[in-house]
Amino acid sequence: xxxxxxxxxxxxxxxxxxxxxxxxxxxxxxxxxxxxxxxxxxxxxxxxxxxxxxxxxxxxxxxxxxxxxxxxxxxxxxxxxxxxxxxxxxxxxxxxxxxxxxxxxxxxxxxxxxxxxxxxxxxxxxxxxxxxxxxxxxxxxxxxxxxxxxxxxxxxxxxxxxxxxxxxxxxxxxxxxxxxxxxxxxxxxxxxxxxxxxxxxxxxxxxxxxxxxxxxxxxxxxxxxxxxxxxxxxxxxxxxxxxxxxxxxxxxxxxxxxxxxxxxxxxxxxxxxxxxxxxxxxxxxxxxxxxxxxxxxxxxxxxxxxxxxxxxxxxxxxxxxxxxxxxxxxxxxxxxxxxxxxxxxxxxxxxxxxxxxxxxxxxxxxxxxxxxxxxxxxxxxxxxxxxxxxxxxxxxxxxxxxxxxxxxxxxxxxxxxxxxxxxxxxxxxxxxxxxxxxxxxxxxxxxxxxxxxxxxxxxxxxxxxxxxxxxxxxxxxxxxxxxxxxxxxxxxxxxxxxxxxxxxxxxxxxxxxxxxxxxxxxxxxxxxxxxxxxxxxxxxxxxxxxxxxxxxxxxxxxxxxxxxxxxxx
Numbered sequence: 001x002x003x004x005x006x007x008x009x010x011x012x013x014x015x016x017x018x019x020x021x022x023x024x025x026x027x028x029x030x031x032x033x034x035x036x037x038x039x040x041x042x043x044x045x046x047x048x049x050x051x052x053x054x055x056x057x058x059x060x061x062x063x064x065x066x067x068x069x070x071x072x073x074x075x076x077x078x079x080x081x082x083x084x085x086x087x088x089x090x091x092x093x094x095x096x097x098x099x100x101x102x103x104x105x106x107x108x109x110x111x112x113x114x115x116x117x118x119x120x121x122x123x124x125x126x127x128x129x130x131x132x133x134x135x136x137x138x139x140x141x142x143x144x145x146x147x148x149x150x151x152x153x154x155x156x157x158x159x160x161x162x163x164x165x166x167x168x169x170x171x172x173x174x175x176x177x178x179x180x181x182x183x184x185x186x187x188x189x190x191x192x193x194x195x196x197x198x199x200x201x202x203x204x205x206x207x208x209x210x211x212x213x214x215x216x217x218x219x220x221x222x223x224x225x226x227x228x229x230x231x232x233x234x235x236x237x238x239x240x241x242x243x244x245x246x247x248x249x250x251x252x253x254x255x256x257x258x259x260x261x262x263x264x265x266x267x268x269x270x271x272x273x274x275x276x277x278x279x280x281x282x283x284x285x286x287x288x289x290x291x292x293x294x295x296x297x298x299x300x301x302x303x304x305x306x307x308x309x310x311x312x313x314x315x316x317x318x319x320x321x322x323x324x325x326x327x328x329x330x331x332x333x334x335x336x337x338x339x340x341x342x343x344x345x346x347x348x349x350x351x352x353x354x355x356x357x358x359x360x361x362x363x364x365x366x367x368x369x370x371x372x373x374x375x376x377x378x379x380x381x382x383x384x385x386x387x388x389x390x391x392x393x394x395x396x397x398x399x400x401x402x403x404x405x406x407x408x409x410x411x412x413x414x415x416x417x418x419x420x421x422x423x424x425x426x427x428x429x430x431x432x433x434x435x436x437x438x439x440x441x442x443x444x445x446x447x448x449x450x451x452x453x454x455x456x457x458x459x460x461x462x463x464x465x466x467x468x469x470x471x472x473x474x475x476x477x478x479x480x481x482x483x484x485x486x487x488x489x490x491x492x493x494x495x496x497x498x499x500x501x502x503x504x505x506x507x508x509x510x511x512x513x514x515x516x517x518x519x520x521x522x523x524x525x526x527x528x529x530x531x532x533x534x535x536x537x538x539x540x541x542x543x544x545x546x547x548x549x550x551x552x553x554x555x556x557x558x559x560x561x562x563x564x565x566x567x568x569x
Contacts, residue, residue, distance in 0.1 A: 013050060017043055031094055034077035042069045083540035084308055086287045089533025091303040098289070098304040099256075102273060104155045104163040106224055108253040110277070111238060117246035118235060119202060122213060122222075123188050123195035131209070133216050136188050136195045138171065139227065139235070139247060145171040147188075151225045164225040168235075201244050218245060226250070251276060312541035325506045325513035326522075333518040336425070337489040341482055343429040348436025349474075355437070356444045374434035382498040385427045390414065390499075417515035420500050424516050428495050432485070443477040444470070487554050491520045491546065511538075519546050 020043045028036035045065060049058040085091075093101070102108050118139055125134040137148040151166035171178075177189035188195040199206045199213040218237060227235040227247070236250045257274040259281040260267055272281040275291055283290040283298060287306030290298040316326050351370060355363055373381060389397050390413040398410040413423050447470065455465045496502060502514030502521045512525040519542060527539035 013047070017047060034081055035074055038069050038074045038077065042066065079540045079543055082536055083312055083544050084310070085305055085537050086303070086308045086311075087305050087537045087540075088535040090300075091287055091305050093304055095287075095304040095306070098302045099273065100155065101162075102254045102289070102302060103252065103256070106163065106226075106236065109236065109250045110253055112249040112251055115249040117240070117248055120200070120247045121185070121197065121203075122199040122217065123185075124198040124217070125193055125195050131198065131212055131216075133221060134193070134195075135198070135217055135222075136190070137166075137222070137227070138185065138188075139168060141168075141229065146229065147171050147174045147176060148225075148227055151221075161221060161224050164221075166225050166227050168227050168229045201246055214245070253277065254282070257281070308537055312538045313545075315538065316541070316545075319510075321508065321510040325509040325511060328506065328515075329513060329517050329519060329522050332421070332516070333490060336421075336428075336518055337486050337492075339425055340428045340432060340489040340492070341485050343425065344432035344436045344485070345440075345478075345482060347429065347433040348438075349440045351433070351437045352440035352444055355441055370437060371434045373430050374438075378431055378494060379498055381431055382427055382495055385423075385430070386499050390423050414500055415504050417504060420504060420516045424496055424499050427499055428489070428492065431495065432489075436485075439478055439481055440474065443474050446477070447473050483554060487550050490518070490550055490553075492518070493520045493524065496521045497524070511535075519549075 020039060024036045024039040024043070027039065042065065046062055049055045049062060118141060120137055120139045123136040123138070124131045126132065139146045139148065146168040147170075148166040148168055151164040153161060153164050155162040178185050179187040179189075184197070186197045197206075199209050223237050223245075225236070229235070234250050234252075235247050237245050238248050238250070239245050253276060254273045255276055256271055258269055259272045259274070260269050272284070273289065274281050278292070280292055282301060283292070287308075288303040289301040291301050293299050315322055317323050354360065355367055355370075357363075360366070387395070389395050392398055392410055392413055392415070395413075398413075402408050402411055411419050413419050451469050451473075452465055455469055460468065496516060496518055500514070500516045502512075502517035502525060504515050506513045506515060511522075512529060513522060514525075517525070523539045523542045523546070526535045526542070528534060
């Protein structure tokens with residue numbers, strides 16, 4: 001029995017390995033290189049831990065290993081890769097996907113000049129009294145009538161039709177059974193299916209069916225089909241100036257061809273996209289295809305993800321519209337983190353000293369009340385401060401204290417850079433002091449009373465005892481927590497974003513930079529809220545800089561504070 005389970009286990013391991021390798025190969029072929037490599041390494045480690053007897057203890061780490069690779073290492077690798085690309089709005093797809101779209105997407109077609117619209121009729125199969133999207137199309141070209149065969153899918157994405165093609169054959173050669181009434185075809189029979197006359201843009205009697213035709217047949221299917229006759233001419237439904245959807249002779253705007261180009265000082269012949277109207281090849285630069293208009297100007301056609309080198313990093317220092325705001329955000333980020341730690345620690349320590357006094361009555365009640373800001377979810381507190389206190393019109397501070405009590409003009413809390421910074425620091429201090437109070441209180445209670453008694457005998461007063469005994473011993477315990485608090489506040493996105501959204505906006509910048517933005521909120525805006533589009537590549541570059549800043553500062557601070565050293569040697 002034991003041997004059976006062992007064999008079964010090996011069979012399952014082989015199946016898992018095979019399917020995982022196939023999945024990794026599929027991901028690599030689709031361009032997900034980081035995820036593919038991550039999966040390959042993970043498969044190797046899992047098999048090694050299971051098959052190698054010496055690695056037996058590591059088998060219990062497999063679940064944690066999977067989470068580590070998928071949730072930590074892969075995102076890091078993907079971020080690093082993205083930082084060296086132009087990935088963002090206008091550059092979302094790969095080059096191959098963009099070329100395919102330019103070649104097949106109905107958007108990149110045009111009506112042949114001087115071509116006349118064709119008359120077409122749509123016949124629909126009914127289920128009971130309800131029409132379906134199963135249809136036949138009869139087209140009149142000259143004096144001949146043609147019927148469209150079943151269309152075949154040439155391009156689709158996520159199950160949505162992008163381009164289809166249907167062959168037009170002469171009606172009298174189609175083998176279809178027709179029923180006419182007053183010279184008009186009213187019904188088509190095809191392999192047991194019955195298609196009834198439903199819509200013709202020139203027949204006002206069918207306009208009652210126009211809405212169903214547009215939204216169930218035309219827009220999702222028929223507008224994306226190209227009808228091809230025996231002469232290889234292409235026809236498609238297009239909207240004219242009067243709003244009617246008619247069938248025209250069309251051509252694709254771009255095609256593949258050979259052209260001579262200069263690369264690295266050498267003349268080479270390569271496959272390029274050519275404009276079928278001007279017969280000029282498209283210009284390809286920095287992951288973007290450009291066309292030339294009538295004035296000889298370059299016009300952006302489409303962009304794709306391409307390698308960007310160090311441009312995202314050098315842009316921070318070379319582009320004045322980026323480097324200026326970035327420097328201000330960088331300095332404010334350090335100021336914000338340092339002042340947040342300072343204010344919360346000072347206030348928390350003062351309250352801890354008060355609560356640590358054994359002669360204070362009702363200490364339990366005070367502790368309970370002072371810990372409330374920490375117990376309430378941060379986003380609720382931030383919204384209360386934002387709408388209840390700092391609102392410039394009906395907030396308590398402006399409406400009652402500033403204007404009525406002091407007779408001053410209302411403070412523009414969220415429109416003035418200085419007061420916006422005061423607001424975010426105030427709220428962050430409110431949210432952070434209970435933590436520092438609890439930490440400091442615990443550290444104070446761990447200091448032996450013997451030290452204070454000995455110092456009092458030697459004649460030391462309260463201030464001397466605080467600075468010579470309390471503070472040094474307190475810092476031994478609290479210093480690592482202060483470093484951690486600095487790192488936390490350095491990336492404290494939620495409070496900034498909920499309170500001010502990073503605003504007010506900085507002038508003279510091409511990026512969505514705000515006066516209270518810290519690097520992480522600035523990165524979020526670049527990635528998801530940029531007014532000029534999303535810029536994932538630049539945002540990833542800043543994320544890498546943030547990582548090194550926080551990592552370096554944390555390491556230095558830990559070393560300087562001796563947090564990695566033993567207290568007693």
